[in-house]
Amino acid sequence: METIYKVEELKKLFPVKRRGIFERTRRYIHAVDEVSFNINKGETFGIVGESGCGKTTLARMLLRLEEPTSGKIFFKGQDITSVDRQELKNLRKKMQMIFQDPYSSLDPRKTIYNLVAEPLKVHKVVQDGTREEKVKETLALVDLPTTEEFLGKVPDELSGGQRQRIGIARALILGAEFIVADEPVSMLDASVKAGITSLMIDLKQRIGLTYVFITHEIGLAYYTCDRIAVMYLGKIVELGNAEEVIRKPLHPYTQLLMEAIPPLQPDEQWGKTITERGELPLFDEPPKGCRFHPRCPAAKDPCSMDEPELKEITQGHHVACLESW
Numbered sequence: 001m002e003t004i005y006k007v008e009e010l011k012k013l014f015p016v017k018r019r020g021i022f023e024r025t026r027r028y029i030h031a032v033d034e035v036s037f038n039i040n041k042g043e044t045f046g047i048v049g050e051s052g053c054g055k056t057t058l059a060r061m062l063l064r065l066e067e068p069t070s071g072k073i074f075f076k077g078q079d080i081t082s083v084d085r086q087e088l089k090n091l092r093k094k095m096q097m098i099f100q101d102p103y104s105s106l107d108p109r110k111t112i113y114n115l116v117a118e119p120l121k122v123h124k125v126v127q128d129g130t131r132e133e134k135v136k137e138t139l140a141l142v143d144l145p146t147t148e149e150f151l152g153k154v155p156d157e158l159s160g161g162q163r164q165r166i167g168i169a170r171a172l173i174l175g176a177e178f179i180v181a182d183e184p185v186s187m188l189d190a191s192v193k194a195g196i197t198s199l200m201i202d203l204k205q206r207i208g209l210t211y212v213f214i215t216h217e218i219g220l221a222y223y224t225c226d227r228i229a230v231m232y233l234g235k236i237v238e239l240g241n242a243e244e245v246i247r248k249p250l251h252p253y254t255q256l257l258m259e260a261i262p263p264l265q266p267d268e269q270w271g272k273t274i275t276e277r278g279e280l281p282l283f284d285e286p287p288k289g290c291r292f293h294p295r296c297p298a299a300k301d302p303c304s305m306d307e308p309e310l311k312e313i314t315q316g317h318h319v320a321c322l323e324s325w
């Protein structure tokens with residue numbers, strides 16, 4: 001399998017506002033804390049975890065929309081951690097983001113034509129005369145109308161699902177191969193969700209895309225992802241084949257997440273929700289040892305002292321838990 005993307009010990013710290021003028025030491029939120037993984041060409045790599053665990057920060061760093069504090073990012077073998085702006089602009093043709101909110105991510109004053117043509121203008125890749133053709137071709141790819149009437153509309157005249165299709169068209173029009181989708185369907189109605197999800201799966205096969213698919217819904221990850229990484233407070237706690245991780249989770253945190261979702265089979269039981277074990281704590285300095293230990297039902301004494309590394313337990317299935325090894 002060909003590795004298209006690789007990150008090594010990627011880290012992002014956000015400084016916390018000082019509580020007062022007498023506070024000497026600078027404190028940081030460890031939004032993403034030394035995360036490493038490979039993404040294979042053609043796969044859908046899921047990132048799951050609760051709100052605030054660092055999914056968006058990680059996603060933005062993958063595309064260099066957010067500068068990492070430390071660590072390295074490789075795209076097709078090239079170290080892109082510190083490439084200059086011009087090189088980054090070139091790379092952006094190949095790697096794009098689909099945003100969570102189809103309402104705020106589109107400029108409400110622009111027409112559909114201008115929104116979809118915008119990347120072509122910015123990157124000056126298509127001659128003026130053939131721009132319209134390219135826009136229509138891309139709209140057809142995402143199953144949207146290509147009529148003059150539709151091209152002249154503004155985002156307010158579109159449904160949420162149509163707007164998200166515009167977001168996808170904008171991501172694809174330059175010929176991207178690597179797409180980071182940050183909760184692409186979480187703000188859509190259930191019926192529309194399925195349509196957008198299947199469009200994304202279909203596009204992946206038709207044009208050979210590689211996805212990073214971020215979701216807080218582990219059930220959605222089951223249907224869309226080949227492999228998943230489960231994040232907790234900035235760290236990956238479990239990584240492996242999506243079906244295996246979801247059906248046989250090894251990390252107590254993944255197990256709790258699993259209990260919180262609707263049954264995958266009609267005969268499986270609804271469980272307790274993860275929030276019954278408390279909300280995701282807001283630590284600027286994460287807890288010592290395993291950062292999940294204060295909420296972990298299986299925690300033992302060593303868990304509060306030693307930080308577990310992500311270890312391969314069975315082929316391709318990694319877990320960071322002293323208890324599971």
Ligand SMILES: Nc1ncnc2c1ncn2[C@@H]1O[C@H](COP(=O)(O)OP(=O)(O)OP(=O)(O)O)[C@@H](O)[C@H]1O
Pocket residue numbers: 014015029030031049050051052053054055056057058216
């Ligand atoms: N620009 C920023 N400045 C300071 N702190 C930030 C910034 N962006 C994110 N954070 C903090 O970093 C942590 C991770 O945030 P992030 O948005 O990456 O989480 P998330 O997993 O995407 O959450 P959600 O599911 O709610 O989208 C949070 O504690 C958040 O408050």
Ligand SMILES: [Mg+2]
Pocket residue numbers: 055056057182
């Ligand atoms: Mg987010």
